[in-house]
Amino acid sequence: MKKLKVKKRQFKIKLRKKILGDHAKGVIYDTENGMILAPIDDYTIGRHLGFKGGWNISEITELLEYINEDDTVYILGTHIGTLLIPIGKKCKTIIGYEANPDTYGYVSKNVLINDLDNASVFNYAVGDAEKKISFYKNTLNSGGSKIKPITDSYLYSHDNPDTIEVDMIRLDTHINTENLPKPDHIIIDIEGAEYFALQGMQDILKDVKMLYIEYVPHHLKNVSGVSNKDFIDLIVPHFDNVRFVGQKKEMDISTSSEDFLAYLDTLYANEKADDLLFTKSK
Template sequence: MSKKIKYSFLKFKSSLRKKLLGKYAIGVIYETKNGNITAPIDDLAVGKKLGHKGEYDMSEVNTIKDFIKPTDTLYVIGVHWGTLLIPLSKYCKNVVGYEANPKTFYFLETNVLINKIDNVKLFNNAAGDSSRKVKFYTSNINSGGSKIKPEIDKLMYTFDNPDVIEVDMISVDEHVSTNNLPEAQGIIMDIEGAEYYALKGMTKTLETSGFLYVEYVPHHLENVSNTSNEAFFDLIIPYFSAVKFMDDKSKVFNLNTDKESFLSYVNVLKEKGKSDNLLFTK
């Protein structure tokens, strides 16, 4: 099946769901292992998995929670609807969350409310290298794929005709200082290619954090932020001593001695077009 046919089929399925539920329906609620999660009815990515499997990435929750202490503050950059934030909030003192998409932020706030989470501060901002306005795609069929407007556009980012809006980007370090937020002891980051910009604006936050759990998607680095593996990981490696790959847990590198081996491996992933989640630790 070609990508164009696949995307057309997804658009049809999404519009059918909206038609069946009625024009006044905006969301559904899923009772899951992640918590009670409200989500827009036209999402066929995370929403579909919540509905059919009753969970989303609980393996990630179980991995990350072992690195969190009850006194810690966790930063979640790219919260989406809170499928990681809500269950992980039980294991730490505070959570600070950033979500750029205002449509998604509406559901996120609702989910925090209905799950009675009271140790979370949420901000409707994009994380980046400075305080400025940026153009942003609010995707519909895969709302988790919403992202700042790529440097190099592709059909995979625009097939569902996302709205193009402006959002407020902030530097995390500056935002933490201005709002007197607690220091981070752990960071989760998944912002669809804008990680490169966010990392440039959070050097102090990286210094205090014991771990960084970050999504690595080669086409996001190449197209969204138009950067290389080397430039991206140079923003991370100085703050951590080890990294573990989540899809292939046998791949663990000591960054003090095996930096070149690590970079060689991610370059192989890039050549193959493979993504992974990486756990960096001190």
């Protein structure tokens, strides 16, 4: 993101705060996602909700094709709840994890605003161990908040995020400790920490029907510091098919993952992101 563009966004946020007053913290939007309370200084999602009336609606529509009313859905990286709220209205149980304490506050309130009584949300990062980790708390795009990258970039620190300490859990352990229902579906959008989260859920992943996960080459390289093969080795043993949502491309990975890896390497070389949807054959 260019510095001039960042400064322009920061100026617009200051103007917004001046109009609404020093004590205004959030704005409620009536959207296709539900009633969504969003922070005033989050320019990215707030502007979209206000002017477009929704966020990632096509993504939600795609996911709901795989989810039914008896299912339990886990969302890792709930942000303020634009996925959790509409999906929670269509399933039996929805469980979310949000590492950023600020956005956790918003998603918790959005659960209440939307009378979503089948939802539980936890203020944890999800990873490979129970421990404290360093975390970037971004402002202009709070959805871009992430565990502190192994290799930093202006992409991650352009708005001078606060570095805080948050608690991380292993999903396999947390489900057993809290006696939570096991997931039928898992949705992961945690800005580069996907590899670590996958390491900590290998037991439950065996029985998951659908895994939806963000794939961003620079996240894999800089935040996790791993290769495509490292990444897919944690997924391929548990699923038979993969769909590249943006590319509208499907592959059978039940017999060989070589073509899948080769295609990911092409995306990686071209710095092209996509969402990957993994399923099992019926």
